[in-house]
Amino acid sequence: MIAILIAAVTCLVMICSIFFFPHLRLGKRSIDTYWLVALAGALITVASGQVDLAAIGRALVADTSVNPLKILILFLSMTLISVFLDEVGFFHYLAHRTLAFANGHQFRLFAVLYLTVSLLTVFTSNDIIVLTFTPFICYLAKNEHISPTPYLIAEFVAANTMSMMFVIGNPTNIYIASSYGIDFFSYFKVMALPTLAASLTAFLVLCLLFHRSLRMPTHVEPESSKIKSKPLLVIGLADLVICTLLLVFSSYLDVEMWAVSLAAVTALFLLVGLYCLVRRESPEELKATLKRGPWQLVPFMLSMFVLVLSLSQVGVPEWIEADLGEGHPVFAYGVASFLSANLINNIPMSVLFCPVIGKLPVMSQLPAAYAAIVGSNLGAYLTPIGALAGIMWLSLLKNHGVKFRCLDFIRYGAAVALPALAAALFSLSLVL
Numbered sequence: 001m002i003a004i005l006i007a008a009v010t011c012l013v014m015i016c017s018i019f020f021f022p023h024l025r026l027g028k029r030s031i032d033t034y035w036l037v038a039l040a041g042a043l044i045t046v047a048s049g050q051v052d053l054a055a056i057g058r059a060l061v062a063d064t065s066v067n068p069l070k071i072l073i074l075f076l077s078m079t080l081i082s083v084f085l086d087e088v089g090f091f092h093y094l095a096h097r098t099l100a101f102a103n104g105h106q107f108r109l110f111a112v113l114y115l116t117v118s119l120l121t122v123f124t125s126n127d128i129i130v131l132t133f134t135p136f137i138c139y140l141a142k143n144e145h146i147s148p149t150p151y152l153i154a155e156f157v158a159a160n161t162m163s164m165m166f167v168i169g170n171p172t173n174i175y176i177a178s179s180y181g182i183d184f185f186s187y188f189k190v191m192a193l194p195t196l197a198a199s200l201t202a203f204l205v206l207c208l209l210f211h212r213s214l215r216m217p218t219h220v221e222p223e224s225s226k227i228k229s230k231p232l233l234v235i236g237l238a239d240l241v242i243c244t245l246l247l248v249f250s251s252y253l254d255v256e257m258w259a260v261s262l263a264a265v266t267a268l269f270l271l272v273g274l275y276c277l278v279r280r281e282s283p284e285e286l287k288a289t290l291k292r293g294p295w296q297l298v299p300f301m302l303s304m305f306v307l308v309l310s311l312s313q314v315g316v317p318e319w320i321e322a323d324l325g326e327g328h329p330v331f332a333y334g335v336a337s338f339l340s341a342n343l344i345n346n347i348p349m350s351v352l353f354c355p356v357i358g359k360l361p362v363m364s365q366l367p368a369a370y371a372a373i374v375g376s377n378l379g380a381y382l383t384p385i386g387a388l389a390g391i392m393w394l395s396l397l398k399n400h401g402v403k404f405r406c407l408d409f410i411r412y413g414a415a416v417a418l419p420a421l422a423a424a425l426f427s428l429s430l431v432l
Contacts, residue, residue, distance in 0.1 A: 003050040003310040010041030010307060011344045018384060018391055019406060034345075034391065035300035042303035051310040059309070068305050070258040071178060072298055075125075075171045077261035081243065081268060082124040083292050085236045087285040089228045091120065091132040099140065106146065107214040113137075113151055114203055117158040123244060126163040126170060126380075127294065130156060130389050131396070138400035148402055150210035153412050156393055157202050160380040161420060164195040164373065168247060168257070171301065172350040172376035179354040180369045183251035190370055190431050198378060198424035205416050232272060232285060239268045297388070304348035317355040329360065329368040330432065334425040337375025338417075342383045346376040367432045374424045381413045 017033040024031045045051050060069055085091065098116045099109065113133075121129050133155050141148030163169035167177045167187040177187050207214075227233050243264035250257050269286060276283040311317070324332050333353070340349045350372065357368045380387035384394050384406055397404045 001314075002048060003045065003314050004316065006041060006045050006048070006050060007307045007311055010037060010044075011348075013037050013041075014345070015385055022391065022395060032296055032391075034388075035296045035303070038303035038307070039299050042306040045306055045310050051306055051313065055309060055313070056306060059305070068175075068302060070256065071171060071174050072301060074168065074174055074258040074261045076293065076295075076297070077258075077265040078168050078243075079125050079128060080265050080289055080293055081236065081240050082128040084268060084272075084285060084289045085124070085233070085240065086128060086132050087228075087288045087292075088232045088236060089226065090233055090236070091129070092136065093227055094120070095133060095136045106216060110150055110154060110206075110210070110214050111203075114154045114158045114206070117155050118162040118199060121159045121162040121169065122165045123240065125168075126159040127389050127392065129159045130393050133159075134393060134396045135400060138397070138402055142401075146216070147213055149404070149412075150206070150213055152393075152397070152402070152404070153210075153416070154203075154206055156389070157206065157381055157416055157420075158199065160377055160387065160389060161199045161202055162195060164191055164198070164377045164424075166244075168244075168261070170346075170377055171297070172346050173373050174257075175347075175350045176354060176369050176373050176376070180357075180366060182366070182369070184247045184257065185249075185251065188248075190428070191373070193431050194370075194374060194424040194427040197427040198374075198420040201423040202416050202420040205419050209412070209415060228285070231275060235271050235275065236268065239264055239271070294388075300388075301347055301351075304345075305351055308348060308351040311352065312355050317352070317359060320352075320356045321359040324356075328429070329364040330371045330429045331425055332371075333357065333368040334371035334375050334421065334428070337372040338379045338382070338421055339375075341376055341379030342386045345385060346379055346387045349379075350376050367428075370428055370432065371425060374421070374428060378417055378421050378424060381409075382417045383410050383413065 014034050014037040017037050021033055024033050024036070046053065046056075059067065061067075094116060098112050101108070101112055117129055117133060134152065137148055137151045137155060140146075141151065164173065165188070167173045167182070167184055173187070243261060246253070246255075246260045246264070247257055250260050272286055273283055276286075320336075324336055337349060337353055340353070343349075344352070353372045354369075357365055357372065360368055376387075380389055384390040390409070394404065394406070394409065
C-alpha cells in the first residue's frame, strides 16, 4: 500500500504542478516542475525500500528492446534530427509556404495547415511540430486580427493524431511496441488505417466546430522565409530519409531501431561538424540543437519507470487486468488507456499498461497493445495532463499572450477526441 500511496501522491502533485506552478525559476533559467516531482517520487520510492534496486539495475542493463535507456536513445535521436531541421529553417519555411498557398482564404489555410502538420509529424515528432508551428500561428493571428483558436487546435490535433502512424512518432509507441516485439513495418501495416481514420474524423469534427469563423476572409501577406543554409538542409533531410528507410528494414537487417537512430544522429553531427570545420564556421545550429533537446524527458521517464516498477512488484497490473474483465481487448484497453493517460500522463500509463497487457491470453496481447498505443496518442488532446505536448503547448500560448484556459482545452478536446477514438478503435478492430 505504501508503494501505491507514493505513486498516487506523486501523480496528484504532478498534476497540480502542471496547472498551478509549471515552471520553477532559478535566476534566469526556467525549469519544468513535472519531472522534478516525478524524480522526487522515484527517490522516495527507492529510499523507502518499495522497489528492488537490483530489479532497476537489471532493467537498465538488460539486452532487450524494452530497455528504457534504448527507448530514450531512439526517441531523443529522432527528436534531435528534427530539431536540427528546425534550426536551419526548414519548418519555418514550410509554414510560410503554407500561408502563401492559402492566398487569403481561411478555410484553405486551415485545411493546408492540417495536412502540412500531419505529413511533417509522420516523419519527425509531434512535440517538435507543436513547438515550431505554435509560435507561427500565434504571430499570424495577432498580425492579421483573426482568431488563432481554430488553427491552434487543428495543429495540436493533427500532430497528436498522426504521431500514431510510425512507431517513432511518440515515445509511448516505442515503449509499447518494443515490449511486444513489434517491428517498424509490422507496426505501420496495422496502424496506418486507424491513424488515417482518426485523422479524417478529427478534421471533419474541427470543420463543424469552426465553420463559421473560417468563412471570414483575411488578407494575409506572407513574409519571405529563407533557409539558413541549403547544404546543411540537404545534410539534415538526407540523414532523416536514410534513417527512416533503415528503420523500416531494421528487423530484416537484424539491427535494433535505437542503434539505427543513434548512428543517424551521430552521422548528422559529424557531417555538420566537418562542414563547419571546412567552412571555418561555428556550428551554431548544432549548439542550438543540443540546447533545445528534450533532456527533461530522461529523468521523467526513468522516474516513472521506477514508480511503475514498484507498483508491479505489489501486483497492481493484476488488479487492473482483473478490473478490465473479459471485454474486447481493442475497445477495453483503448478506452482504458485513453482515460488513464489523462490521470497519470501517457508515458507512465504506457509503462504501467505493458505488464497489464502481458497478463492477457497470448491472442489478446497484440490487439490490446495496439489499442493502448491509440489511447496514449489520442488521449493527448482530451486534457493537458494527457501528454507532455499539451503542457508545452499551453505554456507557449501563455508566453505569446493567447488566452486559452484548461477548460477550453477540455471542451474542444472532448469534442474531437471522442469521435476520433471511436474511429481509430473501430478501424483497428477491422485490421486485427
